[in-house]
Amino acid sequence: MSSPIDAQTPVPLAVLPKVANPGPLGLAGFGLTTVVLSAINAGLLPHAAVPVVVPLAFAYGGVAQLIAGVLEFKVGNTFGMVAFTSYGLFWWWFAFLQWTIGAGWLAAPPPSAGGTVLLMWGIFTFLLWIVTFRLSKAVWSIFLLLWITFFLLAWGDFGYSLGSLTCGQVGGYFGLLTGLDALFVAFIEVLNATANRIVIPVGKPFITA
Numbered sequence: 001m002s003s004p005i006d007a008q009t010p011v012p013l014a015v016l017p018k019v020a021n022p023g024p025l026g027l028a029g030f031g032l033t034t035v036v037l038s039a040i041n042a043g044l045l046p047h048a049a050v051p052v053v054v055p056l057a058f059a060y061g062g063v064a065q066l067i068a069g070v071l072e073f074k075v076g077n078t079f080g081m082v083a084f085t086s087y088g089l090f091w092w093w094f095a096f097l098q099w100t101i102g103a104g105w106l107a108a109p110p111p112s113a114g115g116t117v118l119l120m121w122g123i124f125t126f127l128l129w130i131v132t133f134r135l136s137k138a139v140w141s142i143f144l145l146l147w148i149t150f151f152l153l154a155w156g157d158f159g160y161s162l163g164s165l166t167c168g169q170v171g172g173y174f175g176l177l178t179g180l181d182a183l184f185v186a187f188i189e190v191l192n193a194t195a196n197r198i199v200i201p202v203g204k205p206f207i208t209a
Contacts, residue, residue, distance in 0.1 A: 026068030042172025137203025
């Protein structure tokens with residue numbers, strides 16, 4: 001039988017530890033790696049610079065996004081888990097492809113094969129973009145630019161051009177915009193989290209219902 005003192009003593013509520021937002025890490029890993037590769041695709045850097053992207057794609061574009069995807073899973077964010085894990089593994093695919101071809105372990109595939117892969121990534125990204133109408137306008141803008149980038153890169157591998165530029169080069173410029181957008185959104189989220197207030201808004205969703 002409990003004493004009157006025990007009965008009147010309030011039970012302290014458990015204080016849950018604050019959990020960091022893994023989104024900025026995934027966006028930064030994706031954005032930085034995308035900017036470097038897109039500079040090559042756009043022709044701003046020579047094609048000989050591709051080897052510098054391979055370890056970057058493994059380490060930051062790949063591992064950082066995989067970590068972010070696992071952490072998004074733990075906080076119950078299905079979209080973040082699918083997106084970060086998928087694009088992290090995209091960078092591993094790219095790095096493995098360049099590595100094995102460069103080492104002579106695999107023959108270089110025909111451009112149409114690479115174009116088909118990029119086309120499928122474009123379709124996948126377009127479907128995720130539809131979901132982003134229920135997320136912030138900042139995330140919506142990243143996926144808008146990204147599916148356009150994938151389609152342009154795919155058409156470039158299929159041999160299409162837009163005026164004096166190949167579709168691959170135009171895709172490189174769109175990739176630059178995509179990567180810089182992702183880096184900027186990552187900066188905004190880190191800034192807002194550090195300030196504990198909305199310093200720069202990321203935009204309300206188009207669909208809230």
